[in-house]
Amino acid sequence: xxxxxxxxxxxxxxxxxxxxxxxxxxxxxxxxxxxxxxxxxxxxxxxxxxxxxxxxxxxxxxxxxxxxxxxxxxxxxxxxxxxxxxxxxxxxxxxxxxxxxxxxxxxxxxxxxxxxxxxxxxxxxxxxxxxxxxxxxxxxxxxxxxxxxxxxxxxxxxxxxxxxxxxxxxxxxxxxxxxxxxxxxxxxxxxxxxxxxxxxxxxxxxxxxxxxxxxxxxxxxxxxxxxxxxxxxxxxxxxxxxxxxxxxxxxxxxxxxxxxxxxxxxxxxxxxxxxxxxxxxxxxxxxxxxxxxxxxxxxxxxxxxxxxxxxxxxxxxxxxxxxxxxxxxxxxxxxxxxxxxxxxxxxxxxxxxxx
Amino acid sequence: xxxxxxxxxxxxxxxxxxxxxxxxxxxxxxxxxxxxxxxxxxxxxxxxxxxxxxxxxxxxxxxxxxxxxxxxxxxxxxxxxxxxxxxxxxxxxxxxxxxxxxxxxxxxxxxxxxxxxxxxxxxxxxxxxxxxxxxxxxxxxxxxxxxxxxxxxxxxxxxxxxxxxxxxxxxxxxxxxxxxxxxxxxxxxxxxxxxxxxxxxxxxxxxxxxxxxxxxxxxxxxxxxxxxxxxxxxxxxxxxxxxxxxxxx
Numbered sequence: 001x002x003x004x005x006x007x008x009x010x011x012x013x014x015x016x017x018x019x020x021x022x023x024x025x026x027x028x029x030x031x032x033x034x035x036x037x038x039x040x041x042x043x044x045x046x047x048x049x050x051x052x053x054x055x056x057x058x059x060x061x062x063x064x065x066x067x068x069x070x071x072x073x074x075x076x077x078x079x080x081x082x083x084x085x086x087x088x089x090x091x092x093x094x095x096x097x098x099x100x101x102x103x104x105x106x107x108x109x110x111x112x113x114x115x116x117x118x119x120x121x122x123x124x125x126x127x128x129x130x131x132x133x134x135x136x137x138x139x140x141x142x143x144x145x146x147x148x149x150x151x152x153x154x155x156x157x158x159x160x161x162x163x164x165x166x167x168x169x170x171x172x173x174x175x176x177x178x179x180x181x182x183x184x185x186x187x188x189x190x191x192x193x194x195x196x197x198x199x200x201x202x203x204x205x206x207x208x209x210x211x212x213x214x215x216x217x218x219x220x221x222x223x224x225x226x227x228x229x230x231x232x233x234x235x236x237x238x239x240x241x242x243x244x245x246x247x248x249x250x251x252x253x254x255x256x257x258x259x260x261x262x263x264x265x266x267x268x269x270x271x272x273x274x275x276x277x278x279x280x281x282x283x284x285x286x287x288x289x290x291x292x293x294x295x296x297x298x299x300x301x302x303x304x305x306x307x308x309x310x311x312x313x314x315x316x317x318x319x320x321x322x323x324x325x326x327x328x329x330x331x332x333x334x335x336x337x338x339x340x341x342x343x344x345x346x347x348x349x350x351x352x353x354x355x
Numbered sequence: 356x357x358x359x360x361x362x363x364x365x366x367x368x369x370x371x372x373x374x375x376x377x378x379x380x381x382x383x384x385x386x387x388x389x390x391x392x393x394x395x396x397x398x399x400x401x402x403x404x405x406x407x408x409x410x411x412x413x414x415x416x417x418x419x420x421x422x423x424x425x426x427x428x429x430x431x432x433x434x435x436x437x438x439x440x441x442x443x444x445x446x447x448x449x450x451x452x453x454x455x456x457x458x459x460x461x462x463x464x465x466x467x468x469x470x471x472x473x474x475x476x477x478x479x480x481x482x483x484x485x486x487x488x489x490x491x492x493x494x495x496x497x498x499x500x501x502x503x504x505x506x507x508x509x510x511x512x513x514x515x516x517x518x519x520x521x522x523x524x525x526x527x528x529x530x531x532x533x534x535x536x537x538x539x540x541x542x543x544x545x546x547x548x549x550x551x552x553x554x555x556x557x558x559x560x561x562x563x564x565x566x567x568x569x570x571x572x573x574x575x576x577x578x579x580x581x582x583x584x585x586x587x588x589x590x591x592x593x594x595x596x597x598x599x600x601x602x603x604x
Contacts, residue, residue: 024437050436054429055462062426062459066433069420070400074437092423197418197434199398199441208412210421 002181009144010035010174013103013151013167017075018043019182020152022101024050024074026063030082031115032171033105037077057082061089061102068093068100068164069209071196073155077103079171080121081112083129090164091130094226095211097195099158101151103167105174108309108336116336117171119257122313125168126286133223135230137237138166138286140256144178146283149185156188161233162195168285170309172258172338233287240289243267245278245296250352252278252300254318255307256285258338263307265341270348277348280304285314293321302352303327307344310334363387365396367416376569376576378533379407382475383414385533385543386446389550390417399442400434402427404456406448407481425456428463431470442553444471449490450480453515460519467524467558471549474515477566478587485571489513492586497571512590516563520597526558528596532565532588534580541593557600565591 007015014036017025025044027037037053044051050067054060060076067074078086083104093100104125108118125138137157141147147169158165197207213219241260244267245252255263260281267277278300280292293304303326306315312330319328331347333339362368365387373379390399396417403411405424412419422430427445435443452460452474460472479497480486487500490512494503504512520528527549531542542564549560565587567579574582 024433026433052432052436055458058426059429059432059459059462062423062429063433063436065422065426066402066420066430066435067437068433069430070434070438070441072437074433088423089426096421197400197420198438199400199418200416201397206416206418208419208421210412210419212409212421 002183004179004181006177006179007144008035008175008177009147009169010105011039012144012148012180013077013169014039014043016148016151016182017101018047018049020155021073022049022075022155023072024052024067026052026054026060026067026074026076028054028057028060028078028082030079032107032117032174033077033079033103036103036105036174057085058089061086061093064100065089065093065096065098068098069096069196070198071193073159075101075103077105079105079107080109083121083124087130090136091132091134092211093164094130094134094136095132096209097162098164098209099162100164101154101158101167102164103169106168106170108334114336115171117258117338118309118334118336119170119259120310120313120334121168122285122308122310125166126288134226135286136164136166137233137284138168139239140168140282140285141173142257142260142281144173144176145180147173148180149183152185156190157237159190160188161229163229168257170257171336237284238287238289238291239283240292241281241283242292242295243279243281244276245280245299248299248301249276249278250300251302251348252280252296252304253307254280254304254314256282256314259307259309262339262341262344266344266348269341269345275348275352288317288321290321293318297322297325300326303329305329305331305348305351307339308332309338363391365390365416366414369413371414372410373407374570376567376579377407378566379475381533381539382473382564382566383411385539385546386444386473387415389543389547393547393550393554395442395550395554398440399444400438402431402434402443402445404445404447404451406451408446408448408475409482411446425451425454426459427451427456428459428468428470428472432463432466432468435468435470442550444473444550444553446473447475448481449474449476449478449488453489453513461522464519464522464525464559464561467526469553469556469558471553471560471562473546474561474563475566476515476563476591477568479568479571481568481571485568490515492590514591516561516596519561524559525561525597526599527552527560530563530565530591530593530596532583532593534565534583538593552600563591565593
């Protein structure tokens, strides 16, 4: 057992990133992720790394593009409205295949919205993070421990596939404190960054970090190459948890992030009443764990219930995964409200006949 | 007989896409010669912007980035902060630098980033076909100021060098021109000083180069140079706007 720490989520992300070898951090203050950049400001220097407060999220993501393009491990973090501003840069990062880590400590929108926790960036992060045909791996941790365990994994995935990678946290994970342990994660074999534009050195051909291609045939080829990469990511990098899904049950809950944790309490509560609930918890929301649904088809008497802190953004992914074979329902709160165990349980009972 | 002239090794031997008579080619050559003369080809990283020079990454022999519209100074900041031993420059036009990219250039200068910016000002958006730029002069006819730029409704042209020179982080700001041999020599000297500042870690250097756009101005290359002299230089006076390291000369 390693040393235990009691840390706030935002600070734990920062510490985990430094331990994962993040050398440069570029960011801009926004609630509820500001402790993350404050921690970086204080501790990057001690780690001989770079902390730079940018003039905007637009500048921050472009600094990441520059830094990551030289092969240096780097990251940025923000919260929903700030991530909206970064989308131009994220599209460029994906197109130019520049690895980096982006953390979204999600707050409720739309617009300026509020500063309380939400999961209302689900569709945004997983389906439409910028112009053009691209995706990036999105991790949705449900605890601070899981979140920090995923940091070095996310960095490795970004280097391995040359892609930006997103951690989709939320205001609750960012702001709450938990006992954690910084574990030595299994490191992957990473290829040398021979593509990095970090100065010619002894190379005789220059490296270019670029997303422009004016020839349609060549651009189509580049797009198909990206799609090929996404296919490999889908095959190899899906993560999910199946909880209490071994046997048939009354209902399977589907939930990610902090709400998945609340759902586990609902499952315990229901068990006392003799109601048997399962849970599918996507840990990667892109790629979406379709496999978890294939494995559980026919096991639930009442299909699936998606529980989210938004207006039902994950429902269509679940519907695609079950392909019309099961009923998919939704329960959620929005506006920055975290649903309680009781209210979710009441809704569950209304579905399965108020046993 | 020895070699009298040869192309710089810092530019690749490829045809460029620039229009006949455009001065981008000359400015590329000056930057290339400076890189070669300073012996920094192996450690220079350039950032091309969006505009006519968007393909500059195909012409410079050093490692290159292509940045989103206006973001080159932020990209260069990321490169330099992650690689302090490298020499980093941005190459940007007027639409890129002082319309959409105003925030990025001002803050890179204010932070005193150890990078150089080559700002090519030709008073127009070239690549998109001749629209009004922030530096378009009063009365100048463009696609989006077809009646001539009207100061009352379209605002005033920005003297960027003067503006940047007010920032404490900027160490060296000079406006040069490439309209004749004497000015060309001065331009090269300025670019060299800027790169030298980067090598020495003296802070942010900004070189504004007055340039022509015969295609979108609707003038011959020769008349374009005349137009530059008669219209641009009076509004955008040449010379050193700031130099905090004069004793270093």
